[in-house]
Amino acid sequence: MGNSIVESQMKDVQHFLSDTVNIFEDFLNETTLTALLEEKEGDKDYYKRILTNIRKLLVYCEEGHDACRIILMSDQFQRGAAEKTLYRLYHHCIEEFFSPRNDAWFENSRSAYTGKNSIRFHKEVPDKVSNLFKGLESDFQNIREELEYYETDYRTKMMQSQ
Structure with missing residues (x-):
């Protein structure tokens, strides 16, 4: 993949993360x-888990945004660093959004066939929470599709180096 394509993806991801950070910050600043x-x-404990995971996602997105900014601001574009960063973003931000480690919610894989949102909560949640995820899901899905290449490419490179 050429430098210009990777650099373009970094810019797209940086913009996505900037918007996402703002949305998560607004939500967390206004929600108790x-x-x-x-x-x-x-x-109450389930709501705590959800808020904890949203905070974790915010931190991952902030860190990813900073990493993109640093790579894009460097004098010479570092393709290897950019690809590694995009791979990490795929796991820390995208995968955590769809399938958090603390199992606060999950992705309904069949939703792709129904055209409905894929994030499902184990218990009923306030509309404020479900609306947050409904609003973010399509952007996360688009970025996931963009970054899936790095997931398979990285694993292939790791297997070849063994």
């Missing part, structure tokens, strides 16, 4: 556990 419980009575 108490407010979620007032909006919809539910499992």
Whole structure:
């Protein structure tokens, strides 16, 4: 893959992460556990897990945005560093969005066939939470499709180096 393509993808991802960071920050700055419980009575511990995971996603997205910015600002574009960064972003941001480690929600893989949103929560959540994910999902899906190449390319390179 040529430098110009990788650089273009870095710019797209940086823009996506900038927007995503703003959305997550706005949500977290305006949302408390108490407010979620007032909006919809539910499992307090489950709501905590969701908020914890959103905070984690925010940190991953901020770190990814900073990494993209540094690579794009360097005097000479470092393709290897960019590809490694895009691979890491795929795992830390994209995969964590669709399938968080703490299992706060999951991706319904059949949703691609139905045209519906794929993020499913194990329990009912306030509309504020479900609307956040509905609003972000298509952008995350688009970036995932862009970055899947780095996932398979990196694994291939790792197998060949053994």
